[in-house]
Amino acid sequence: MSNPAPALSARSLRVFIAASDPRIRTNLRAFVLEAGHHAVDSADGADIVLSLVRNPAPEDRLILIPPGGDLGQAGSLAADATSAQLDAALRAVAAGLLVRSPQLTPPGFAALVDSAPETLLTPREIEVLKCIGEGLTNKLIARRLNISLHTVKFHVESLFRKLGATTRAQALAISFERYRLGTIEF
Amino acid sequence: MTVTPGAQRAHPGFLAGSPDPRNLLIWRLYFSVDEPMVDVLTELSNHLSARAASAQALVAAIKLADDFHATGTLWGADILVASEQSLPRREEFPVIAPGGASFNASVVGRDRGTNVAVLRLAEPLSSPVIVQGEAKAGTLALAYGADGAGGATARMGIVNLAGPEWLSSAGGRIDKRIVLDIRLSAGEEGGPALDVAGVCLGITTFGPRGQVLVIPAATVARIVPALLRDGRVARGWLGFALQPVAVPDALREEAGQASGLMVMSLAEDGPAARAGIIAGDIVLGMNDVPAGRFRALARQLGTESIGSKAALRVIRGGIILSIEATVEARRPG
Numbered sequence: 405m406s407n408p409a410p411a412l413s414a415r416s417l418r419v420f421i422a423a424s425d426p427r428i429r430t431n432l433r434a435f436v437l438e439a440g441h442h443a444v445d446s447a448d449g450a451d452i453v454l455s456l457v458r459n460p461a462p463e464d465r466l467i468l469i470p471p472g473g474d475l476g477q478a479g480s481l482a483a484d485a486t487s488a489q490l491d492a493a494l495r496a497v498a499a500g501l502l503v504r505s506p507q508l509t510p511p512g513f514a515a516l517v518d519s520a521p522e523t524l525l526t527p528r529e530i531e532v533l534k535c536i537g538e539g540l541t542n543k544l545i546a547r548r549l550n551i552s553l554h555t556v557k558f559h560v561e562s563l564f565r566k567l568g569a570t571t572r573a574q575a576l577a578i579s580f581e582r583y584r585l586g587t588i589e590f
Numbered sequence: 591m592t593v594t595p596g597a598q599r600a601h602p603g604f605l606a607g608s609p610d611p612r613n614l615l616i617w618r619l620y621f622s623v624d625e626p627m628v629d630v631l632t633e634l635s636n637h638l639s640a641r642a643a644s645a646q647a648l649v650a651a652i653k654l655a656d657d658f659h660a661t662g663t664l665w666g667a668d669i670l671v672a673s674e675q676s677l678p679r680r681e682e683f684p685v686i687a688p689g690g691a692s693f694n695a696s697v698v699g700r701d702r703g704t705n706v707a708v709l710r711l712a713e714p715l716s717s718p719v720i721v722q723g724e725a726k727a728g729t730l731a732l733a734y735g736a737d738g739a740g741g742a743t744a745r746m747g748i749v750n751l752a753g754p755e756w757l758s759s760a761g762g763r764i765d766k767r768i769v770l771d772i773r774l775s776a777g778e779e780g781g782p783a784l785d786v787a788g789v790c791l792g793i794t795t796f797g798p799r800g801q802v803l804v805i806p807a808a809t810v811a812r813i814v815p816a817l818l819r820d821g822r823v824a825r826g827w828l829g830f831a832l833q834p835v836a837v838p839d840a841l842r843e844e845a846g847q848a849s850g851l852m853v854m855s856l857a858e859d860g861p862a863a864r865a866g867i868i869a870g871d872i873v874l875g876m877n878d879v880p881a882g883r884f885r886a887l888a889r890q891l892g893t894e895s896i897g898s899k900a901a902l903r904v905i906r907g908g909i910i911l912s913i914e915a916t917v918e919a920r921r922p923g
Contacts, residue, residue: 510796512795512797512798512800512801513675513705513796514759515756515757515758516757516759516884516885516888517759517884524834524836525836526837527835527872530852583854586834587833587854589829589857590828590831
């Protein structure tokens with residue numbers, strides 16, 4: 405709710421597309437334009453980060469991450485959503501609302517899965533991920549966590565490797581899906 | 591290709607004059623060119639349709655909306671078993687019984703852990719006999735659903751996998767992992783899966799990606815009495831949501847394990863919160879059993895754990911400490 409004013413106006417939103425695959429990037433860019441918004445080249449100053457997540461979701465999903473990168477607030481949309489739905493979802497997420505799409509197939513009765521130990525993040529890596537979500541640069545993350553720039557870079561690289569991501573926004577999107585699917589109440 | 595009439599071939603020795611009925615099918619195959627009226631496919635088809643006709647007495651449609659229903663399997667004269675995930679949270683559903691009569695059925699209990707729901711019919715029906723059996727990979731399987739008008743829909747395939755016991759993500763113990771090489775439509779979920787002898791392997795349910803699983807008859811038979819008695823299956827509960835994390839390198843040796851479960855959120859006034867557990871703590875184990883993985887913890891929180899003390903070994907701020915909580919029964923909902 406920290407940033408409702410811009411979304412309430414009719415103006416187009418600046419959407420940063422986080423995808424390493426150039427084909428997916430081109431498709432998402434066209435989709436954003438079709439929905440009446442701008443695709444921008446940097447996560448800095450973008451209103452929304454848009455990414456496509458393939459795994460481990462049961463099907464492709466669009467993840468919409470609001471400014472501040474709070475994964476709990478990220479929206480999730482079926483990959484075959486209409487451009488009108490994308491437009492509505494982008495505006496809603498920018499206004500601090502939760503977006504979920506009902507046409508996603510239900511998850512089904514599933515087994516308790518323990519993820520591979522080598523893909524588990526350390527508490528420090530989770531802290532770094534949260535900083536990335538707030539849009540902080542490596543330099544600012546180093547200052548925030550009181551560690552060296554070299555150490556931050558080390559953690560970011562390790563994050564990318566464990567999550568299979570190539571960009572910061574993609575790492576956020578993948579960890580959002582993991583958080584959603586991998587948190588279990590006892 | 592030329593077809594040689596069977597009668598002109600020499601009889602295989604083992605068939606000659608044998609009265610063994612098991613050889614009848616082979617006889618018919620062998621002479622099928624001469625006697626098309628008894629061909630094996632027709633016979634197979636007739637048997638299948640007879641099975642479907644008798645399976646009709648096992649299935650009832652549970653109406654979810656005007657055009658939607660789920661299937662319930664008649665487990666007793668007035669007891670209907672369904673796939674828990676297929677039923678919206680309601681107390682009562684209209685049901686179309688075998689033959690087409692309408693009844694109301696009330697939900698007696700549901701267990702997300704094993705994905706079993708039990709409904710009681712307003713009036714008992716003639717009780718079908720369910721014979722429980724074990725699935726074996728590679729055997730033929732017949733799955734039936736309710737057609738919504740009192741009849742049965744039928745599917746045939748084979749048992750794709752009959753594996754060991756497993757734990758569901760909701761913490762239930764399922765006696766066997768059974769996957770069918772069968773597709774189902776949504777309305778057929780919850781119907782019986784039978785083998786060719788008519789023995790019930792369990793009830794069908796959708797797994798991830800539309801895969802068709804069977805909740806084994808042994809699991810249903812274990813859960814139904816508990817649901818009839820208590821309306822739920824009590825499981826141990828500590829009231830925190832956990833996410834697996836890697837133990838920081840500096841603590842790995844002292845912890846004796848490489849992974850733990852980080853507390854992401856706490857149920858207000860739940861056992862963990864009252865014991866002083868806070869978000870960010872990393873749970874390493876419970877009662878001296880390492881719990882670096884979900885499964886290890888889930889196994890310790892069965893019915894018998896309720897009311898017991900749980901000594902939790904946690905990492906907080908770089909230090910390993912022990913915190914004692916009292917396990918409660920999971921709150922409904």
